[in-house]
Amino acid sequence: MLKVTKLTKRFGGLTALENVSFKVAKNEILGVIGPNGSGKTTLINVINGIHKPDNGDIFFRDKSIGRLSSYQIAKKGIGRTFQVTRIFRRMSVMENMMVPALSISRSGNQEALLHKSLGILTLLKIVHLKDEYGRSLSGGQHKLLELGRVLMLDPDLILLDEPFAGVHPELKADLHDHIRKLHGQGKTFILISHDMHSIFSLSQRLMVLSSGKKIAHGTPEEIKQNEEVIEAYLGN
Amino acid sequence: MTEYLLLQALNGLIIGLIYALMALGLTLIFSVLKIVNFAHGELYMLGAYFSYYLAKLFGFPPVLAVLSSMIIVFFIGVVIEVLFLRPVYTGAVERKDEYAILITFGLSIFLQNLALFVFGPWTRRSPSFMSGTTSVYSLSISNDRLFVSALAVVFMIATLVIIGRTFMGKGLRAVSQDREAAAIAGINPFKMNLLAFGAGSALAAAGGALIGPIFLIFPTMGAMPVIKSFVIIVLGGMGSIKGCIIASLILGEAESLGSVLFPDLTRGLAYKNAIGLLFLVVVLLVKPTGLFGEKHVRMK
Ligand SMILES: Nc1ncnc2c1ncn2[C@@H]1O[C@H](COP(=O)(O)OP(=O)(O)OP(=O)(O)O)[C@@H](O)[C@H]1O
Numbered sequence: 001m002l003k004v005t006k007l008t009k010r011f012g013g014l015t016a017l018e019n020v021s022f023k024v025a026k027n028e029i030l031g032v033i034g035p036n037g038s039g040k041t042t043l044i045n046v047i048n049g050i051h052k053p054d055n056g057d058i059f060f061r062d063k064s065i066g067r068l069s070s071y072q073i074a075k076k077g078i079g080r081t082f083q084v085t086r087i088f089r090r091m092s093v094m095e096n097m098m099v100p101a102l103s104i105s106r107s108g109n110q111e112a113l114l115h116k117s118l119g120i121l122t123l124l125k126i127v128h129l130k131d132e133y134g135r136s137l138s139g140g141q142h143k144l145l146e147l148g149r150v151l152m153l154d155p156d157l158i159l160l161d162e163p164f165a166g167v168h169p170e171l172k173a174d175l176h177d178h179i180r181k182l183h184g185q186g187k188t189f190i191l192i193s194h195d196m197h198s199i200f201s202l203s204q205r206l207m208v209l210s211s212g213k214k215i216a217h218g219t220p221e222e223i224k225q226n227e228e229v230i231e232a233y234l235g236n
Numbered sequence: 237m238t239e240y241l242l243l244q245a246l247n248g249l250i251i252g253l254i255y256a257l258m259a260l261g262l263t264l265i266f267s268v269l270k271i272v273n274f275a276h277g278e279l280y281m282l283g284a285y286f287s288y289y290l291a292k293l294f295g296f297p298p299v300l301a302v303l304s305s306m307i308i309v310f311f312i313g314v315v316i317e318v319l320f321l322r323p324v325y326t327g328a329v330e331r332k333d334e335y336a337i338l339i340t341f342g343l344s345i346f347l348q349n350l351a352l353f354v355f356g357p358w359t360r361r362s363p364s365f366m367s368g369t370t371s372v373y374s375l376s377i378s379n380d381r382l383f384v385s386a387l388a389v390v391f392m393i394a395t396l397v398i399i400g401r402t403f404m405g406k407g408l409r410a411v412s413q414d415r416e417a418a419a420i421a422g423i424n425p426f427k428m429n430l431l432a433f434g435a436g437s438a439l440a441a442a443g444g445a446l447i448g449p450i451f452l453i454f455p456t457m458g459a460m461p462v463i464k465s466f467v468i469i470v471l472g473g474m475g476s477i478k479g480c481i482i483a484s485l486i487l488g489e490a491e492s493l494g495s496v497l498f499p500d501l502t503r504g505l506a507y508k509n510a511i512g513l514l515f516l517v518v519v520l521l522v523k524p525t526g527l528f529g530e531k532h533v534r535m536k
């Protein structure tokens with residue numbers, strides 16, 4: 001579904017990603033781990049067009065998306081959340097959900113979109129907050145709202161950047177359920193997390209980044225055994 | 237004296253509404269593009285001239301002339317955005333704030349001189365919307381002024397409804413709050429720029445076209461109102477729509493009443509333009525973010 005080839009991204013003199021290649025199959029959950037500053041967020045930023053790659057390319061359903069803008073990539077069916085949530089603070093929860101409506105309104109009337117957003121909010125158990133302002137929600141609720149907003153676009157591939165960071169344990173279990181359920185519906189995920197328990201239990205395959213380089217990939221079991229990974233990351 | 241004051245208050249309200257149209261346009265542009273449009277006064281001026289010529293030369297009924305003028309200026313705004321401001325968002329220029337200031341400032345001077353060249357230095361006055369006067373108790377006020385106020389309110393409400401209720405409005409607000417997050421949600425930020433600049437320009441044009449039958453039309457007519465609009469958006473708290481409308485009305489009233497309540501009546505009028513600035517200084521001393529400002533907004 002997604003193919004990344006020899007991706008390189010530099011910020012001035014700093015190489016945040018170097019020659020990273022990998023594939024994600026349809027309906028797979030790929031976990032990405034690595035120490036702080038290893039380039040995980042940058043990888044997502046390049047995939048969804050916030051940054052342009054300096055080298056290499058990205059193919060989504062066999063079409064190159066490396067040069068497209070974020071909104072075009074979003075419309076093609078790649079959604080994402082942010083490590084530090086970015087909801088629209090001066091809009092209500094419902095309005096936040098309806099922002100994507102402008103780009104999808106052709107595929108449904110207002111009623112249908114309203115219905116859809118209520119359905120998603122109900123699924124995420126935040127429908128009671130629908131008239132609250134974005135800024136008055138808690139951190140965990142921001143994460144749920146951001147996921148909800150992503151789902152409005154019906155993406156096939158969802159990139160989650162640290163969805164469990166700073167989230168209440170109960171909510172974390174809920175998030176696990178949501179991811180599993182969406183995965184059951186056929187969605188594909190790239191999941192970034194420092195939460196080892198979560199990422200090892202959710203992911204089918206793992207990729208390890210260190211200083212912008214891919215140092216290992218494999219099943220969770222294989223990664224646990226990998227000497228280099230243990231040294232670079234798990235060891236400390 | 238009371239009658240006179242009431243009349244002045246009413247005039248202040250009308251001026252305030254015109255200011256509000258203009259400042260609303262400036263706010264819309266500022267919120268979405270994070271650019272202060274120094275050519276805003278010239279869009280106001282163009283709005284007045286187009287409306288004047290459409291009515292005078294082509295016999296458009298006044299209201300139709302105003303609307304057509306807004307549409308023309310909308311597209312002028314779109315062209316300006318594509319030609320001059322797009323580079324800010326494609327990363328083609330490095331010092332974005334400085335570039336935007338210089339380019340819109342240059343555009344302002346260019347348009348003033350172009351108007352001088354094309355339309356001439358003479359002052360003009362648009363045909364009236366509605367002749368006669370209306371008397372309420374002992375106050376009499378020209379129908380033109382009433383009509384202008386009503387139209388200004390209609391344009392303002394239309395703008396608020398579009399921004400508050402429609403999908404497009406949500407797109408504009410989303411881009412104004414977080415460009416990248418809006419793009420992730422599938423909103424084309426370039427399209428929103430175009431829309432905001434076009435609509436902002438059209439609002440300035442509406443102000444100019446409406447003022448046409450009441451005040452005079454001349455190439456530099458936008459110079460003073462644009463400064464007022466800057467005062468208003470800072471006073472209202474950069475980017476706040478509610479703040480912008482309230483600040484406009486306050487400024488209109490403060491100027492109108494301030495100049496007649498001034499102790500030395502012979503000089504009151506001369507101080508009119510200073511009153512708004514004085515008020516701004518006082519507000520900023522007490523609340524640096526303006527009346528309804530949240531925090532500092534800056535282009536990334
Ligand atoms: N926009 C940017 N401009 C300059 N440098 C950046 C930018 N974004 C990331 N970097 C740098 O690139 C490197 C990789 O950062 P990145 O955020 O991708 O790491 P990460 O793996 O997500 O880390 P964390 O686990 O802390 O989230 C870091 O050294 C970071 O400082």
Ligand SMILES: [Mg+2]
Binds near residue numbers: 040041042083
């Ligand atoms: Mg990160």
